[in-house]
Amino acid sequence: MTKKIITLNEVKRNNLRSVLDLLLRSDGLSRIEIAGKLGCDNTTVSRAVKELIDRKIICPGSKNGSSNGRPRVALQVNPGGPLLLGIALEPDGISGVLTDLKSQPLRVEKIRFRNCSDQQEYLAAAVEIIEKLQLAAKDKVAGIGVTVFGSYHGTDAVLEKAAALPILNGLKLRPFFSRCTTEEVIICDHSVALATFLTRREAELTTGDVMLINAGKGLGVVLLRNGKKLFNRNNHGGEFGHIIRMPNGPKCACGRQGCLETLVSTPAMLQKYQELTGKSISLEKLASEYFSNLPDAEKVIAPAIDILGTAIAEQLNNYPVDTLAISGDILKFGTAFCKRLQKSITTSLFSLSKENLKISFPEIDSADALAIGASMLAAENYVSAFDRITDSGE
Ligand SMILES: [Zn+2]
Known part of the structure; x- marks a missing residue:
């Protein structure tokens, strides 16, 4: 009995994730277009859409165009929905972005260094940026992504080989950034942040x-x-x-x-x-x-x-x-x-x-690509962790 309930919930979560994933990659789609792209029936799509609207994650956009005489209502990711933080640690400074679920930057904060020689000073700058962005987000932060140079390993994501700024070697990234937020901290290297940024833009x-x-x-x-x-x-x-x-x-x-x-x-x-x-x-x-x-x-x-x-x-x-x-x-x-x-x-x-x-040779057309890539990963994590969202609503 229990097993069956879990299975049904899983199906529901997968439907929500699939619908949202499509909307994250588009500028707006109607229910019929979503059903066509996912190859499933309209009822399944309508159920998932209703739940995502109830949770204020997506919203109906303006009516535009028409198919068969009926106006087409495009659904889109709610610009007033959950927000994400992306933080890029670089040898010469730190950038932070606050984005919506679709990774549009709403606010950017940066601190640049000229040869920073103190780990505490560097980390204090990171905290300052995070606090400013959290304040701007007004409690709507649903996840945080941090991208870093060098290499890291283990559950704590211990930084090593940060050749361009060795004062950061030994830093336990996950425990440090977890103190700044109640959300799960997603850590990635610069290549993965850029890959995430580019794959969203280049089909x-x-x-x-x-x-x-x-x-x-x-x-x-x-x-x-x-x-x-x-x-x-x-x-x-x-x-x-x-x-x-x-x-x-x-x-x-x-x-x-x-x-x-x-x-x-x-x-x-x-x-x-x-x-x-x-x-x-x-x-x-x-x-x-x-x-x-x-x-x-x-x-x-x-x-x-x-x-x-x-x-x-x-x-x-x-x-x-x-x-x-x-x-x-x-x-x-x-x-x-x-x-x-x-x-x-x-x-x-x-x-x-x-x-x-x-x-x-895809060009990176944003100075904040690293931070945006990190926030995209945090958004992907938020979407894939729908268990928390759906379970808390039941
Ligand atoms: Zn080497």
């Missing part, structure tokens, strides 16, 4: 097998199948940046030598430029010198393209996918860079991996 990344490479200050890889992330234990992508390319090469923050990150990350390229010319320049300046075909920029970037291209091709030869997407700060080097990188990759591919492979 092509949600079909088939996708390898998403994030290349910038660090390098990460996330594999996806039909939009679902694979092999990302604890929301952590693979350590693409720490595959060793030059066994006796430059010392890496991970304690080894010659990792990919020491050769082709943006800081590595800037460092190499400085060694070559004695000048310290910004990434934007290096990009503009590369556009202008200046020889020093070319000397730094050309070998980096080949090293990165071969490394990506090796990943693809191991895991042939339908789509390779490369994103991150490295795209600042422009289309000529992307074309050369694409050529370098395909040169080293086996025919099987090359077959039907699509290569794209």
